[in-house]
């Protein structure tokens with residue numbers, strides 16, 4: 001979703017802004033813009049990619065040692081040059097970039113129009129910058145005071161950077177429910193919605209608290225104010241560039257690199273689990289009779305896997321909710337419930353809101369997140385960090401398998417706490433978990449060629465069906481999601497037993513049907529479901545463990561994965577499905593790292 005980068009220092013701002021915008025591209029956007037400040041503000045905005053903006057700027061004035069940049073993912077108003085950020089106030093005195101949503105923008109706009117303000121764009125962001133100017137004029141306030149007053153009128157979420165042409169070297173930055181960090185270098189400031197845009201020049205970092213205005217002037221120490229204009233403190237923490245630096249290495253895309261580094265990311269998740277808040281989490285578990293998991297998209301699929309695992313091995317009831325639906329359910333949450341939010345980014349607005357609802361009811365909360373210091377990590381009582389490393393590909397791959405690995409560790413922790421497994425059983429499962437990175441490496445190398453070959457048979461299809469049973473059912477729906485996200489082929493995932501209740505009507509000759517067969521008591525049943533599919537001449541692709549025997553002629557294509565205990569299968573089976581989606585999308589010439597319309601962190605509800 002939208003991204004912000006801003007700079008104030010002694011260097012030329014333009015290359016810093018463009019570099020930052022390129023690093024933000026992975027989040028998903030449909031237009032980009034910059035404003036550099038050199039006495040006047042030079043504004044340039046373009047729909048399309050950052051490269052389109054760069055070509056457009058070639059013969060434009062982009063000079064200045066200060067500037068603001070933005071990638072926009074359209075919400076209020078379509079993706080046009082005019083709606084792209086930065087936005088300016090009516091007098092052009094104020095220039096602003098904004099992430100988030102001003103929910104009451106309509107009533108604020110009507111009030112401003114009543115007072116003679118005119119609007120150039122359809123965005124809620126323009127309303128905010130105009131509102132600041134209205135406060136400046138009406139009450140003769142400083143820019144900072146006017147910003148504070150305006151934000152007290154605003155409902156919704158925001159991360160904002162504001163420049164006033166009358167305050168030459170100054171930027172103001174503030175956030176609410178939307179991330180914004182300040183990198184502090186040698187007499188220079190970098191402001192961004194994501195610290196991975198910072199380079200080695202940032203020596204320290206400030207994670208701005210909500211509703212705190214940072215006043216950042218070139219060559220001066222930062223000063224922080226409340227919205228009521230009282231000076232407040234903010235922590236300055238050391239910034240470790242190595243932790244956020246990312247590159248594709250020798251891979252053709254970030255997504256492919258992330259798929260192929262899953263042995264390492266999973267290792268980090270498993271090693272890091274013991275360093276999470278394990279003692280406190282154990283205490284929470286002692287007073288827990290029911291777990292409610294809330295998440296979106298791929299993370300929701302992890303939640304379904306967790307439901308199967310925790311119910312089977314830890315004998316605790318689990319419910320899984322779409323975070324976006326949580327507020328519409330009248331859950332009777334009580335003090336023996338535990339709500340777990342799962343999120344790769346840690347910034348998903350729906351998941352954040354769902355956890356806040358749980359907290360407001362006094363329920364214990366845990367977050368399973370990859371995004372360090374993310375909003376969701378800060379909301380939850382306790383955090384399990386995935387430590388998978390930054391995921392740049394918009395479609396989640398390594399974060400998903402790390403979520404599943406953390407969930408396996410959590411399942412064993414619950415089983416130990418609730419004594420649903422003996423110590424010997426826990427130790428045996430732990431020993432298998434420790435072999436997981438090895439199994440993952442083996443699966444990556446054994447399934448790559450086959451997935452590539454099968455992709456040729458799928459890439460021309462208009463749609464595909466994915467089937468699974470038991471613990472492999474969520475893996476089938478995740479496989480379908482990956483295919484649709486990156487190759488734009490319509491795909492549906494179903495529990496295979498449900499097929500005869502409707503989706504079987506869709507089966508026709510050559511329809512790709514991808515079936516995930518587990519080596520447990522569900523195998524015989526799913527095999528008979530595949531027979532129903534084959535009888536209708538669909539093209540059958542089976543992902544199965546080596547030791548599972550298929551009736552002759554049942555599958556057109558088979559990808560064998562190692563013989564692992566069935567509780568490891570969700571992770572192992574995900575790998576060929578990721579590769580299948582990847583190579584299909586590649587054959588179709590899709591932009592795999594940044595699929596259309598998708599955003600890496602979905603910060604709107």
Ligand code: F6R
Pocket residue numbers: 296297298299300342343344345346347348351394395396397481485600601602
């Ligand atoms: C799919 C994907 C999305 C996310 C969803 C939730 O590949 O990445 O479905 O899983 O938007 O995002 P997080 O996990 O960041 O809360």
